[in-house]
Each structure stands twice: as C-alpha cells, then as structure tokens.
Amino acid sequence: MEQISDGIRKRRSVAKVFKELDAFPKVPEDYQETSTSGGTVSILVFLFIGILIVSEFIYYLDTDVKYQYEVDKDSEHKMRINIDMTVAMECNDIGADVLDVAGASISTDEHLKMEPTYFKMSNNQLTWWQAFRKFRRFDEGFRSLREINQMSLIFGHVLPTYIPEIDKKEFADREPDACRIYGNVEVNKVAGNFHVTAGKSIPHPRGHAHLSSLVSELNYNFSHRIDLLSFGDPHPGLINPMDGDLQIAEKGYHMFQYYIKIVPTYIQTVREDMKANQFSVTQRSRPIDHTKGSHGVPGIFFKYDFNAVSVRIKEERRDFSQFLVRLCGIIGGVFATSGMLHSLVGFLADSIMCQIKKQRASAMKVPISQPLMNPAQQQSGGGLSQQNPQVSLLPQVQ
Numbered sequence: 001m002e003q004i005s006d007g008i009r010k011r012r013s014v015a016k017v018f019k020e021l022d023a024f025p026k027v028p029e030d031y032q033e034t035s036t037s038g039g040t041v042s043i044l045v046f047l048f049i050g051i052l053i054v055s056e057f058i059y060y061l062d063t064d065v066k067y068q069y070e071v072d073k074d075s076e077h078k079m080r081i082n083i084d085m086t087v088a089m090e091c092n093d094i095g096a097d098v099l100d101v102a103g104a105s106i107s108t109d110e111h112l113k114m115e116p117t118y119f120k121m122s123n124n125q126l127t128w129w130q131a132f133r134k135f136r137r138f139d140e141g142f143r144s145l146r147e148i149n150q151m152s153l154i155f156g157h158v159l160p161t162y163i164p165e166i167d168k169k170e171f172a173d174r175e176p177d178a179c180r181i182y183g184n185v186e187v188n189k190v191a192g193n194f195h196v197t198a199g200k201s202i203p204h205p206r207g208h209a210h211l212s213s214l215v216s217e218l219n220y221n222f223s224h225r226i227d228l229l230s231f232g233d234p235h236p237g238l239i240n241p242m243d244g245d246l247q248i249a250e251k252g253y254h255m256f257q258y259y260i261k262i263v264p265t266y267i268q269t270v271r272e273d274m275k276a277n278q279f280s281v282t283q284r285s286r287p288i289d290h291t292k293g294s295h296g297v298p299g300i301f302f303k304y305d306f307n308a309v310s311v312r313i314k315e316e317r318r319d320f321s322q323f324l325v326r327l328c329g330i331i332g333g334v335f336a337t338s339g340m341l342h343s344l345v346g347f348l349a350d351s352i353m354c355q356i357k358k359q360r361a362s363a364m365k366v367p368i369s370q371p372l373m374n375p376a377q378q379q380s381g382g383g384l385s386q387q388n389p390q391v392s393l394l395p396q397v398q
Helices: 002-020 036-061 123-136 141-155 320-364 375-379
Strands: 063-071 078-087 094-100 105-107 112-117 178-188 192-198 201-204 207-210 224-231 245-247 254-268 273-287 299-306 309-317
Touching: 036 320, 078 192, 078 299, 094 112, 094 178, 094 207, 105 178, 178 192, 224 273, 224 299
Parallel strands: 254 299, 254 309
Antiparallel strands: 063 309, 078 178, 078 224, 094 105, 094 192, 112 178, 192 299, 201 207, 224 245, 254 273
16 A cells, blocks of 8 residues: 555656646636727638738748759760751752761751742641740740749640741742751751851862852742740750741841850759750841942851750749748737737727826816806906905005
C-alpha cells in the first residue's frame, strides 16, 4: 500500500510541474467580457483570413521558373534548320543553299521541297496570320512557358501555331506566282549562311555558284513571308522571333539579311524535358544599285552563329512545408494584429468619450461668483446689479 501511495504522490507532483509550465493558461468564462464591436471585428478577421488562405493555396499550386546560365557542353556537331517560307518568284528561278565557315557547301535539293504556290494569302490564311502576329507580340519564345503548358492541356501536342494550308479554290483562275520552300536540313554546328537567291546552284571549286544569268531581271522579286524558322527539334507551341514575318521588296534587285544568334536552351518543366534553340535576330535590307555604291547579291540571306553560353529553364513546384509555414504565419499574424488594432481603437474611443463627458459636465455647472436672482428681479430686468453694476452689496460702515 505504501508503494502505491508513493507512486500516486509522484504522479501528482509530475502533473503539478507540467501544470506550472503551461504557457496557455485558460481564463474562466466568468472573467470574460464580450462586446458587439469585438464580434464585428471577429467576423471581419475570419473573412480576411479565409481570403488569404485561398490566395495562398492558389499561390502554392503555381510553379516557380528559375533561369541558369552556363557554358554549353553539348558535344553534338550537327544542327537542324527548319524552314517554311514563301518567295514571290517561280521555283525554277531560285535556289537555296547553305555555306559555313568550315568551307562546307550543303545542297538542299534532297532536304528542302519547292512547291509552286501563290504569294497572296487566302482568307483563312490571312485571318490566322493577323491573329498570330498580335499573339506573337506578347508570347514570343519561352517567355510564355506557362502559357504553353496551359495550351498543351487544351490542345495536346498539336497547337494552332502553324499557318493553315492555302485555299486553292480562291485562285482557281490564276497561275502560281510564288514558290514555297519548306523542310529541314542538317548543318554543321558552326557559323554559316543559309540563302535563297536567283538561279540554281552548281558545284564550284571555291564553294558554289548560282546561274543567275539565266533568270530575267524582270522576274526578280524577293518579297517573302516566313511562316516558320527554327533550329533543332521542333516543339509545339514555341513561337520563334521570325514566324509570321512578311517583307516586301521595293525593287527587283533587293537584298534581305538576317543576322541570327542562336542560344542553346534546356527546358525542364513539371511535365516534360526538352531542348530548344532560342535565337535573336537583327534584320537589314537594302536595294542593290551599283551606280550608287550599293553592291551585293540580291536575295535572302540568313547568317547564323552559335552562342557559347546556354540557358537552363527549370520549372519547380513550391514546397509543402513552406506552404504550411506561410499559412500559420498568416493566421497567427492576422489574429495578433487584429487584437492589437481592436485594443488600440477601443482605447482611443474610451479616451475620446471620457473627454466628451468631462466637457459636458463642466458646461452644466453654475459659476459660484454669479449672484442668484429671484423671479421678480428677472422680470424687472435683472435687479439692481444690472441697472448699476458699480453699486456695492457690502454694508456701509457707520
């Protein structure tokens, strides 16, 4: 029995120690006082906390995009050029080739297709082209990575970022007046020059040459529309800087030059990983007039080069532990701040009401130095003191 009683005493002492360490003492309900203002503040606080919790949950569901820059370590020595453009000349009058700084001349006859078409766009193409150019102003390249992910959920891997086929019924009574050049060609991963100029190309010891003399000067017209120009593997939803570009030549002899700087880009999203090649472009065009010192070869020239620095874009989800910490901070901070504001407002309100009560009490008091008047004196105009205010009320000394 003594052992049992000793065990009970130890348990009580331990419970007493834990009770003294309680950091959250409870206030009896008899000492609690509720008010209408406190209830109103509580309702507003709960509504505000609910709004913040919803916004924080939406923020948690979103993702962060991080950018890293490093030296490109890709050992691939080949690069693919994807092209789809329309030139306002017949296919028999133009040729497309690639030259690079290594001295290699790459023929595009086996890789690029030339198809007779019409330079003027059909109604469905014109509608798409106008809408696409408006969209390109805001969502060019992978600055629109989140928009691309959203579009992938809606359209899948076939996104409406490519010009539709021409409606040939609108040009049934006309002969084709342009040439569509489309396809892809593999080039060496060094600086090079992809060009479209007059005449078919022929082998040459120093590279190659074009039989431009067989083309009449009256047929020269290098007005063109670029529907697609990209490097590397094509990715649905990626909008390149030159997609949808339209250039009109002022004269037959005209040179268009595009200086392209390619930046290898590695993208890692929450859904997939991909490698792309973003690029910047500087455009320059001028008419060819040898009499005025403007020399050159008329045509369309894409001069590209590769950047040694690559970009890594990584999309990450936010940590759940951070979400819980931010949520606790919101709830505790709002409760603490609202309690302090309510106490401060209550203190100021009590102080103002106390001052108002004091002013009212002082206004209701009668001054001691003013003599009391009976009703007869009030009717006679205020008595002797009002008729002769200098008459003394003290008794005279005999």
